[in-house]
Amino acid sequence: MHQIPTTHRIDPSTGSMSNATGHYEKRLKDLAGIYGNAQAFEHAASGAGDRIVYTVHEARPTATQGDLIFGTTFMEPGQIGGEYFMTRGHIHARANRPETYYGESGQGVMLLETPEGETKIMEISPKVLIYVPPLWIHRSVNTGDTPLVMSFCYPSDSGQDYGVIARSGGMAKRIVANGDDWSAIDNTSYRPRDADEIARIYSTTD
Numbered sequence: 001m002h003q004i005p006t007t008h009r010i011d012p013s014t015g016s017m018s019n020a021t022g023h024y025e026k027r028l029k030d031l032a033g034i035y036g037n038a039q040a041f042e043h044a045a046s047g048a049g050d051r052i053v054y055t056v057h058e059a060r061p062t063a064t065q066g067d068l069i070f071g072t073t074f075m076e077p078g079q080i081g082g083e084y085f086m087t088r089g090h091i092h093a094r095a096n097r098p099e100t101y102y103g104e105s106g107q108g109v110m111l112l113e114t115p116e117g118e119t120k121i122m123e124i125s126p127k128v129l130i131y132v133p134p135l136w137i138h139r140s141v142n143t144g145d146t147p148l149v150m151s152f153c154y155p156s157d158s159g160q161d162y163g164v165i166a167r168s169g170g171m172a173k174r175i176v177a178n179g180d181d182w183s184a185i186d187n188t189s190y191r192p193r194d195a196d197e198i199a200r201i202y203s204t205t206d
């Protein structure tokens with residue numbers, strides 16, 4: 001039988017979305033290992049490990065292939081050792097699944113990377129839509145001093161692979177504060193993916 005069409009009202013300032021089917025929070029203590037300055041992270045997490053960095057509200061109508069997952073990400077402003085608050089980042093477990101992000105409020109960047117190590121950095125702000133094509137690792141970063149709120153949409157069978165970033169020592173670039181602006185610097189811990197790892201990523205596509 002047909003599913004019932006639904007309407008969802010998004011609050012651009014809080015990221016709340018009506019008729020969501022779930023939500024989760026990521027706290028500082030959940031985000032160990034993603035920042036370049038481990039000491040600054042330990043210092044911040046020991047004082048405020050329960051602090052919420054980002055909250056995701058989402059709707060997953062069904063898990064059927066061809067359906068969608070959509071919702072919002074609300075991310076607080078902040079920095080750890082000069083590096084801005086960011087999501088964990090991932091490639092889709094089925095790596096050729098794409099995604100869109102739409103700016104609701106605040107300022108940020110999407111940090112994008114191919115398995116082979118090419119980087120793209122796209123600014124996001126209200127009314128800007130970013131298309132993340134199949135096969136791009138993606139992470140969002142709040143470069144502003146107010147919350148960054150974005151809505152997103154991706155195929156329901158995408159899944160998330162977080163290990164792809166951990167195995168390469170992070171993403172190739174880090175987004176850091178530079179006066180009143182942001183800049184991208186090289187991640188000195190980054191190890192480019194070898195041929196086996198790249199082949200493994202491509203083997204998840206169908």
Ligand SMILES: O=P(O)(O)OC[C@H]1O[C@](O)(CO)[C@@H](O)[C@@H]1O
Nearest residue numbers: 056072073087088089090152160
């Ligand atoms: O899953 P991460 O990398 O922590 O980032 C959260 C964001 O990514 C998504 O998983 C979508 O790909 C959303 O739930 C949310 O916008």
Ligand SMILES: [Fe+2]
Nearest residue numbers: 092099138154
């Ligand atoms: Fe994603």
